Amino acid sequence: MAENNNNVQLSKTTQGLINDVSHFFPGDVEVQFIGNLKSGYVRHDQAQVVQDGDRLYVQINDLTEPDFTATHELLHLLMTLRGFPQIYFPLTSGDKQLDEQLMYMGTELYDDVCHFVVYSEQRKHGLVDERIEKEYVKGVRQTITPESGKVDDEMPLRLVTILDAMIFLGDHFDQFADVFQRSFPISLKAAKELYAMLTEKPVDSPFALRRDVVKLYRDFDKQMKKWGLPPLQLNDFVMMTAVFSKRQLGLQVKQVFNLYHSELKETKTGKRAYVGFTKSDDQNSFVTSGPAGKQASEDYFKELYSKTVKELYQDLRIPYLLR
Known part of the structure; x- marks a missing residue:
């Protein structure tokens, strides 16, 4: 209602x-x-x-x-x-402003991938017409400033915004291409590369969504490095819902994950965090802090590694999805 x-x-x-x-x-x-x-x-x-x-x-x-x-x-x-993977922010760098920037960019890039589904459904239902396309492009001009001919600190925002415009406009992008080419040539070139990567396979399942978000985080950082800007390392900072097969749920944690002691802290406890990266895609898939003290810590992780994936996720109360 x-x-x-x-x-x-x-x-x-x-x-x-x-x-x-x-x-x-x-x-x-x-x-x-x-x-x-x-x-x-x-x-x-x-x-x-x-x-x-x-x-x-x-x-x-x-x-x-x-x-x-x-x-x-x-x-x-x-x-x-309906059970598509979500993103979470259980880690902190200790710098509130940096955390907020990472959370914003992590969410925007995640949303870009979700928009392959969202915009497609909106078009299917007749909710996008020429007027809305023009209003959307006007919204882009309200969000980012034109480039000055060289790389500056606004490039990450321009890139994520123009990538979204390409996803939104789809086959109609050419009708507005001159607007982007004139004001944002550097970002547009990079956005085209990311768009090509994202459109290699359709986002037609929860697993496909996760795969593309992981790749986008990684390729976005490659672009930052090309521009001489600091990478965001969102594959480390952002925890994303893991998608397992039934077989994987029965495997031991050490068979599915690599566990690293992070430089970041767990937001909830303020303790230094351990991050579990899925071996298949090297994405942060769970976060824990473990007990203090060397021996207690070693025992804790020995036990953790020998659990099944299903037991671990039940113990940590973290949601997961089944393929």
Whole structure:
């Protein structure tokens, strides 16, 4: 249902998606409109999802395209509720500002991959037309400044934003290519390379989503290094839901994971963290801190390594997905 003080009429498609989310979520799902702003462009920060007990609120703070904005958030929610991998931030560098930057970029790149599913569904439902494409490109111009001809600190944001534009516009990108070529030639060249990598295989399953996010984090860092900018190391910083086969769940931890003592600390405990990287893709898949003291620590990890993967995830209370 929609809570509506702005006389905004949501389409049947949007109402249908609210019902789809309600089917998977045990409580109430509402779309709320906050304020009367109409900026004339569309951007992802025009809505947020807030959970209050057994209620989910999709709050929209820009009424330029309420159906597009609402369905965008609802489709992200649907992916979460239907068991696509999620990202978590259990680690801290000790530098709040750096943590926030890493969390922002980690989320934006993760969302870029999710958008292969989200934008495709929105187009399928007739929620993207020429007007919305123009408003989206206008939103890009509101998010990033034109390049000055050389690499600067805004390059990571430009790259993630233009990559998303390529995913959103798809076959229609050529109609706007001159806008990007004129203002963002360096970022556009890099975005094309990342886009080519991401479109080699479709994002058609939870496993495929995880595979592409892991690759995108890694290839994004390669681009940062080419530009002489510091890599983000999101494969280490971001924990992502692991996807196992039934066979893997029965294997010992040491057969599936490499465990490293990280320079980062566990946010919850403030202790130095141990990070479990899946051997198959070298992605952070669980975080633990273990006990203090050399002997206690050694015993703890000996025991941990001999557990099955299923036992470990049950003990740590970390969700995982089955292939």
